[in-house]
Amino acid sequence: MKRYTLTIVEDAADVRQRLVRLITQHTAFELLAVSTTMVDGLAALEKHKPDILLTDLGLPDGSGIEIIKAIERLHLDCEAMVISGFQDEHTVFDALEAGAKAYILKHDESQKITDAILSMMEGGAPISPVIARLMLQRFKQPPKTEAFEPIEALTERQSKILKLVSQGFSSKEIAEKLDISYYTVTTHIKNIYSKLQVNSRAEALHEAAKLGLLMQ
Numbered sequence: 001m002k003r004y005t006l007t008i009v010e011d012a013a014d015v016r017q018r019l020v021r022l023i024t025q026h027t028a029f030e031l032l033a034v035s036t037t038m039v040d041g042l043a044a045l046e047k048h049k050p051d052i053l054l055t056d057l058g059l060p061d062g063s064g065i066e067i068i069k070a071i072e073r074l075h076l077d078c079e080a081m082v083i084s085g086f087q088d089e090h091t092v093f094d095a096l097e098a099g100a101k102a103y104i105l106k107h108d109e110s111q112k113i114t115d116a117i118l119s120m121m122e123g124g125a126p127i128s129p130v131i132a133r134l135m136l137q138r139f140k141q142p143p144k145t146e147a148f149e150p151i152e153a154l155t156e157r158q159s160k161i162l163k164l165v166s167q168g169f170s171s172k173e174i175a176e177k178l179d180i181s182y183y184t185v186t187t188h189i190k191n192i193y194s195k196l197q198v199n200s201r202a203e204a205l206h207e208a209a210k211l212g213l214l215m216q
Helices: 013-024 038-048 064-073 089-098 110-121 129-139 156-166 171-178 182-196 201-211
Strands: 004-009 029-035 052-055 079-084 102-105
Touching (some): 004 013, 004 110, 052 064, 052 110, 064 089, 079 110, 102 129, 110 171, 156 182
Parallel strands (some): 004 029, 004 052, 052 079, 079 102
16 A cells, blocks of 8 residues: 655644544554644645645644645645634635645544545545535525536436535445445546536536536
């Protein structure tokens, strides 16, 4: 199994200890640094250049969003995952727009957190179900009559997978529900992105909502 290097930025001691335990006990990860402030998190990111950044958003001296933004500024090959307690739509979308590839809540099950990290590194965009619902509420609107259709219509299986994505299910959970392989699910999701002309799960849900695909 490929090993990924990782840094954590979290100021809450109990959450930080839990994350450190999860990461150090997992054979796929190598923990390089743990920070409790934005300034230290930025320094650790620049020094260690990890494969993965796990960051909280509400830090004592600023926002984890600034650390996420630094990934592009420093030209790092690093994927950012938010692990936070914040659930308001402005915070969620600010983090995603800054470059976060995944948004998981602190109270999510331990197995789901590690699975989500691995899913992100395999090209997925895992989002906690409550966050997915929040996104749908933000984008919920009647389809525009003048809206263009996707270049190619989604297949019945792709439509079903898209609806499960909108309900917050991970690729692994979708595979179990439909009794197909994880690889098949990720392939379908990539094809959905291509047909909707998007690059992420958040954009796919946005475009699907605009086109009325989630109401069919």
